[in-house]
Amino acid sequence: MRLLGITTEYNPFHNGHAYHIREAKARTGCDSVIALMSGDFVQRGLPASISKYIRARAALLNGADLVLELPVYSATASAERFADGAVRAFRDLGVDAISYGIEADTSASDAAQAIRNSAHFFLEESDAYQALLKEGLSKGQSYAAARWNAFLTLSKDAEAISSTPNNILAIEYEKAMLRHSVRFESVMVTRRGNAYHDSAAGIYASATGIRQVFADYRGAKGETSEAVLKSLSESVPANVLPLYESLLPYTVTADDLSTALFQSLYGKNADELAGYFDVSRELAARIASAAGAPYTWSTLAEQVKDRSHTRSHVDRALCHILLGITEGDEAKYRSAPSLPYLRVLGMKRSAAPLLSVLCERSTAPLLVRLAKDLSTLTPKSRALYDAELRATALYQSLLFSKGLTDTEERRRHFMIVEDTP
Numbered sequence: 001m002r003l004l005g006i007t008t009e010y011n012p013f014h015n016g017h018a019y020h021i022r023e024a025k026a027r028t029g030c031d032s033v034i035a036l037m038s039g040d041f042v043q044r045g046l047p048a049s050i051s052k053y054i055r056a057r058a059a060l061l062n063g064a065d066l067v068l069e070l071p072v073y074s075a076t077a078s079a080e081r082f083a084d085g086a087v088r089a090f091r092d093l094g095v096d097a098i099s100y101g102i103e104a105d106t107s108a109s110d111a112a113q114a115i116r117n118s119a120h121f122f123l124e125e126s127d128a129y130q131a132l133l134k135e136g137l138s139k140g141q142s143y144a145a146a147r148w149n150a151f152l153t154l155s156k157d158a159e160a161i162s163s164t165p166n167n168i169l170a171i172e173y174e175k176a177m178l179r180h181s182v183r184f185e186s187v188m189v190t191r192r193g194n195a196y197h198d199s200a201a202g203i204y205a206s207a208t209g210i211r212q213v214f215a216d217y218r219g220a221k222g223e224t225s226e227a228v229l230k231s232l233s234e235s236v237p238a239n240v241l242p243l244y245e246s247l248l249p250y251t252v253t254a255d256d257l258s259t260a261l262f263q264s265l266y267g268k269n270a271d272e273l274a275g276y277f278d279v280s281r282e283l284a285a286r287i288a289s290a291a292g293a294p295y296t297w298s299t300l301a302e303q304v305k306d307r308s309h310t311r312s313h314v315d316r317a318l319c320h321i322l323l324g325i326t327e328g329d330e331a332k333y334r335s336a337p338s339l340p341y342l343r344v345l346g347m348k349r350s351a352a353p354l355l356s357v358l359c360e361r362s363t364a365p366l367l368v369r370l371a372k373d374l375s376t377l378t379p380k381s382r383a384l385y386d387a388e389l390r391a392t393a394l395y396q397s398l399l400f401s402k403g404l405t406d407t408e409e410r411r412r413h414f415m416i417v418e419d420t421p
Helices: 015-029 053-061 079-093 111-124 127-138 143-153 163-179 209-220 223-235 241-250 253-263 281-290 297-303 309-321 326-334 347-360 371-377 379-401
Strands: 003-008 032-038 064-070 096-100 184-190 342-348 415-417
Touching: 003 015, 003 079, 015 096, 015 184, 032 053, 032 079, 053 064, 053 241, 053 309, 053 342, 053 415, 064 079, 064 347, 064 379, 079 096, 079 163, 079 342, 096 111, 096 163, 111 143, 111 163, 111 184, 127 415, 163 184, 209 223, 223 241, 253 297, 253 379, 281 297, 281 309, 297 309, 309 379, 326 379, 342 347
Parallel strands: 003 032, 003 096, 032 064, 096 184, 342 415
Antiparallel strands: 064 342
């Protein structure tokens, strides 16, 4: 049984994702696809537009055999730590191949090799690279910008790839494989259709574009609403469209969390805020100062960001404060020999033998029947899992405030989706 691992957010699932699963499975010859998916909070530090269970169902209806939840410590982290957590998970599960998307000219045969060479470049961190990185940071550049500018100056592979989110993640996957000495086959699938940040509609609309459709729907009425639904129908698989249509009134944005964020920040000074993951002392001071006046999530993040702290960095920092994830928590998670847990969100009915095999051979504990399996975790792993429960409970409270109820996480059975012809 050859296993293919794909790290995902599916925020939300669309035609491009379905294409990626089909293409990667065909090119690797794998028998089963394991999707490792962000939960209710994603890598930009924001809540997912729709719940993890709906996104998992969409994946299972379109080629995935099993969907696992990427722990929140990785799911809401920088590209480097996001990819590192994914590679650790697939190592623990014993997959044979992984696949990820890139944005590169398919006629450029050296694009894949350039990404692998770039992984070596960033892993080695030569003296010349460190000097240029330090210089960029001293000029007020964000870490990501200073890092890429140093790469552009020093690497002969810089011309073959661009600094798009997918390409940066691709480099980080390859780098993590080198760091952990794993030997997966890695298959790069070129993105089809619109670019990552493109908000235009179409058959291969980006997730950004579909989230814009959700936003349009929230402000739409009458004929405009019908136009929004038509646009959505062009961009997602037909078997997913009914799921999204039923949930359009319940889509989530960061500003829905403004009250919860206020409660998390209230009364905390800069020293206290600096104890949270991804919150430097400088950033903590900026947040504490800005939080003294009324704000929404968006207005606070926009006020706090600067040249050294991008909006994504600020959003991740606010997310970790909101979820109570400290530097100490993240260090315990990162230093564990295997991942402390992996939550099973759902599977195809035909994948029951696959799940049985993984439960036996995975070095990371698989949480299948949550109420029962939580008791089998070590005390440290169980304490780390509390952040997952907080994240899910907070997300469910948002849905409840919009009129949608759901089963409490610890009482919920993992999803089984019937196979389709």
